Amino acid sequence: MRISKRGEYGLRAMIALAEPAEKSDAPQMMQIKEISLREQISPKFLEQILLTLKNAGLLHSKMGVGGGYYLARSAKEITLGQIFRVLDGPVAPIKCVSQMAYEPCGCPDEETCGLRLAMGDVRNAIANILDNTSLSDVTKRQSAVRKKLGIK
Amino acid sequence: MRISKRGEYGLRAMIALAEPAEKSDAPQMMQIKEISLREQISPKFLEQILLTLKNAGLLHSKMGVGGGYYLARSAKEITLGQIFRVLDGPVAPIKCVSQMAYEPCGCPDEETCGLRLAMGDVRNAIANILDNTSLSDVTKRQSAVRKKLGIK
DNA sequence: TTGAAAGTATACTAGTACTATGGACTTTAT
DNA sequence: ATAAAGTCCATAGTACTAGTATACTTTCAA
Numbered sequence: 462m463r464i465s466k467r468g469e470y471g472l473r474a475m476i477a478l479a480e481p482a483e484k485s486d487a488p489q490m491m492q493i494k495e496i497s498l499r500e501q502i503s504p505k506f507l508e509q510i511l512l513t514l515k516n517a518g519l520l521h522s523k524m525g526v527g528g529g530y531y532l533a534r535s536a537k538e539i540t541l542g543q544i545f546r547v548l549d550g551p552v553a554p555i556k557c558v559s560q561m562a563y564e565p566c567g568c569p570d571e572e573t574c575g576l577r578l579a580m581g582d583v584r585n586a587i588a589n590i591l592d593n594t595s596l597s598d599v600t601k602r603q604s605a606v607r608k609k610l611g612i613k
Numbered sequence: 614m615r616i617s618k619r620g621e622y623g624l625r626a627m628i629a630l631a632e633p634a635e636k637s638d639a640p641q642m643m644q645i646k647e648i649s650l651r652e653q654i655s656p657k658f659l660e661q662i663l664l665t666l667k668n669a670g671l672l673h674s675k676m677g678v679g680g681g682y683y684l685a686r687s688a689k690e691i692t693l694g695q696i697f698r699v700l701d702g703p704v705a706p707i708k709c710v711s712q713m714a715y716e717p718c719g720c721p722d723e724e725t726c727g728l729r730l731a732m733g734d735v736r737n738a739i740a741n742i743l744d745n746t747s748l749s750d751v752t753k754r755q756s757a758v759r760k761k762l763g764i765k
Numbered sequence: 766t767t768g769a770a771a772g773t774a775t776a777c778t779a780g781t782a783c784t785a786t787g788g789a790c791t792t793t794a795t
Numbered sequence: 796a797t798a799a800a801g802t803c804c805a806t807a808g809t810a811c812t813a814g815t816a817t818a819c820t821t822t823c824a825a
Contacts, residue, residue, distance in 0.1 A: 493771080524771060
């Protein structure tokens, strides 16, 4: 049930891009180097990931000197589910319960397949969290925890 | 977030072994061939999986003619979580939120890492379902759906 | 107008996990 | 004794993962 490194790094990068944007309302621009340094990610690998995210319409970029990446929409409007699906594919643990990429799983009777019923619950539980958590929810929670711990 | 084929097949096989046991109270014994035919699984692959499950103490077997596999405990006492963990490892989507196999994930500050907080929720949601659903819950639900649809 | 900074686009690779398959061996009932 | 059934171990193809490498384009500023 693991998420891939691509997924993990992509989510981290998006959160990093959302974080300063919380204070200043303007979209925050960051460079690959900056993010890779801060999150300890191979810059070349991160590059691929950000590009994928850009092609999916979640990021915009500015080329040339002083360029970088920034969120395509406000942090409130981007959910973890959107990011995850771009990088790691469907959320469902088994294809026959996927909303986005349904495929039959080969059980004798899908309607009454017990595994399918249980895994459907799991899918819904995961999707509920990922699709209802925006980047701004994440950064808010982060800073709440920081305050509670008296850090920074 | 996909489960592996090993996990899927193992869960299917365990459910199949639990199903008839609901009616007759005695532990139901089934042969590899029987399960593989019914669930459309390569018998050799299934063999490996059942062996793993046996070594983990979830199944017992009887050798020789008229042998087969049967549940080591009653269907009420075996959860989907137990089976899943044997075949697919920890439930957590990211190592740093795993209860069974914690490892640091390399984020600058684990306490305040937003991804970690969100993935912790996901882990708990998944574990809640898998650890609180027994094989007997699954078979009961199956037959409930069957009745509702007027099948068999 | 040139060059350095930054993003874009592919191609490649080493390692690992997944999904099996095959064959030799052991146990058991008849 | 023999055949059915389970056990154990080795290995092979494929796909995926994580990461590198290389060449190219855009932009800005000196």
